[in-house]
Amino acid sequence: MSSDSEFVQSDNNFVTARQxxxxxxxxxxxxxxxxxxxxxxxxxxxxxxxxxxxxxAYNDSALPIDCHQTISQPYTVAFMCAAAQLTGTETVLEIGTGSGYGAAVLSHLAREVHTVERIPELAIQATERLQRLGYDNVHVYTDDGTLGLPQAAPFDAIIVTAAAEQLPEPYQEQLNEKGRIIIPLGSDSTGQRMYRFTLRNGKLLEEVLGAFVFVPLIGKFGHRPE
Structure with a gap:
C-alpha cells in the first residue's frame, strides 16, 4: 500500500476523471x-x-485485480446500489468483496456493511485498504458467500456481485421484512439477468432489472470451483 501522502496526491490527480x-x-x-x-x-x-x-480507473469497464478476479465497472456498482434503495439506516451484506470498492461505496449509503470474500488473499488486502482509507463501518469476512453471514443477520439488503443459477437458500432466511436481495442469475454470461427480490409477509417478490454479465458465484449454493 502507498503512504498516506501518496494517497492524497493520487486523489487530487483523479478528481476530474471521477466527476x-x-x-x-x-x-x-x-x-x-x-x-x-x-x-x-x-x-x-x-x-x-x-x-x-x-x-x-474511471473508464466504464471491469478491470483485473489480484487472484485472477475483477473489479466491476462503475455503472454496475452504481446500478446495484441504486436497486437496493438504501436510505442510510440499513445493515447491508455484500457477497464478493474483491478489492473492496463496492463495499466502500456502500459504506456511504448504509449504516453498516458486512462483506464476504471467499479468497483469503483478497479479503486481507481489502481489509487493509478499507482500514487505511477510513471505512470504519465496513467489516470483511473470509467465507463461502453463498451461505450468507448468519452471525450478523438479519440484513436490510443483500447485494451479490457474482451470478448464480438460482437464488441461494440462506439469503431469504437472513433478510429483514421488506429487505431486498440484488443478484444476477443465469446459467451463463449470455443469459444472466439482474433480479431484485423483496421480502414481504414471508414471501419474495421478484423483479427483473435487466441483462448483465458477471463471473460465477462459487460456493455450496452456487457454482463449484473449477
Whole structure:
C-alpha cells in the first residue's frame, strides 16, 4: 500500500476523471439517485485497482485485480446500489468483496456493511485498504458467500456481485421484512439477468432489472470451483 501522502496526491490527480465518469457514464445511463452519485463521487476507485490499471480507473469497464478476479465497472456498482434503495439506516451484506470498492461505496449509503470474500488473499488486502482509507463501518469476512453471514443477520439488503443459477437458500432466511436481495442469475454470461427480490409477509417478490454479465458465484449454493 502507498503512504498516506501518496494517497492524497493520487486523489487530487483523479478528481476530474471521477466527476467526468459520474456525469458522462452514470447520469447519462439513468443513474439518478443523488445519494448513489454522491457515494460514487466520494470513493477513489484508483486505490482499488492495480497500479498498472490506475489510468483506466474511471473508464466504464471491469478491470483485473489480484487472484485472477475483477473489479466491476462503475455503472454496475452504481446500478446495484441504486436497486437496493438504501436510505442510510440499513445493515447491508455484500457477497464478493474483491478489492473492496463496492463495499466502500456502500459504506456511504448504509449504516453498516458486512462483506464476504471467499479468497483469503483478497479479503486481507481489502481489509487493509478499507482500514487505511477510513471505512470504519465496513467489516470483511473470509467465507463461502453463498451461505450468507448468519452471525450478523438479519440484513436490510443483500447485494451479490457474482451470478448464480438460482437464488441461494440462506439469503431469504437472513433478510429483514421488506429487505431486498440484488443478484444476477443465469446459467451463463449470455443469459444472466439482474433480479431484485423483496421480502414481504414471508414471501419474495421478484423483479427483473435487466441483462448483465458477471463471473460465477462459487460456493455450496452456487457454482463449484473449477
Amino acid at each position: 467526468t465518469m459520474i456525469e458522462e457514464q452514470l447520469r447519462q445511463r439513468d443513474i439518478a439517485d443523488p445519494r448513489v452519485l454522491d457515494a460514487i463521487g466520494r470513493v477513489p476507485r484508483e486505490y482499488f485497482v492495480s497500479p498498472e490499471s490506475q489510468r483506466f
